[in-house]
Amino acid sequence: MTRTESEETAVRRAVCPGSFDPITNGHLDIIARAAKLYDEVYVAVMINKSKQGLFAVEERIDLIRQVTGEYGNVRVESFHGLLVDFCKQRDIPAIVKGLRAVSDFDYELQMAQMNNGLSGVETLFVPTNPTYSFLSSSLVKEVAAWGGDVSHLVPPAVLSVLRERLPRP
Numbered sequence: 001m002t003r004t005e006s007e008e009t010a011v012r013r014a015v016c017p018g019s020f021d022p023i024t025n026g027h028l029d030i031i032a033r034a035a036k037l038y039d040e041v042y043v044a045v046m047i048n049k050s051k052q053g054l055f056a057v058e059e060r061i062d063l064i065r066q067v068t069g070e071y072g073n074v075r076v077e078s079f080h081g082l083l084v085d086f087c088k089q090r091d092i093p094a095i096v097k098g099l100r101a102v103s104d105f106d107y108e109l110q111m112a113q114m115n116n117g118l119s120g121v122e123t124l125f126v127p128t129n130p131t132y133s134f135l136s137s138s139l140v141k142e143v144a145a146w147g148g149d150v151s152h153l154v155p156p157a158v159l160s161v162l163r164e165r166l167p168r169p
């Protein structure tokens with residue numbers, strides 16, 4: 001099957017969705033890899049009103065912009081609603097997600113199948129760098145709250161705001 005001219009020139013877009021409260025090196029690794037594979041990568045900070053975050057959505061966006069600025073093809077936005085609607089409104093056919101371990105798989109598969117059933121959007125799973133296979137924003141916040149060293153787990157910009165927000169015990 002030959003590709004039409006418009007298919008050949010089409011911008012390839014993907015989205016990396018999440019809560020990013022705050023962004024970690026694990027998230028950043030997945031975003032950086034997606035940015036190599038796609039022309040435009042959206043980072044979607046999905047708003048969940050029932051979940052009180054440590055950082056306000058605008059703060060999360062600001063941090064993500066600071067640490068992804070060097071890639072040049074990454075856009076950061078927040079969204080309140082279904083991820084498939086975010087994708088539809090921006091003509092994004094693919095969701096890129098990191099898989100840390102088998103334990104992530106069950107829920108991620110459910111979401112991928114639901115999203116595909118709702119709108120046809122595809123989900124591509126990227127195996128997390130083993131260095132970050134245990135990493136989550138929640139664990140980073142917990143360790144940092146008790147004065148543990150998380151400097152190797154988050155970008156420097158995130159480390160400094162974490163230190164301000166979570167005074168040492």
Ligand code: PNS
Nearest residue numbers: 017018019020046081082083111114115
């Ligand atoms: O970083 P998280 O909290 O693990 O990310 C989960 C997230 C935000 C990607 C997921 O909850 C999501 O897509 N929420 C948006 C609402 C939605 O589309 N729900 C249906 C998922 S099938």
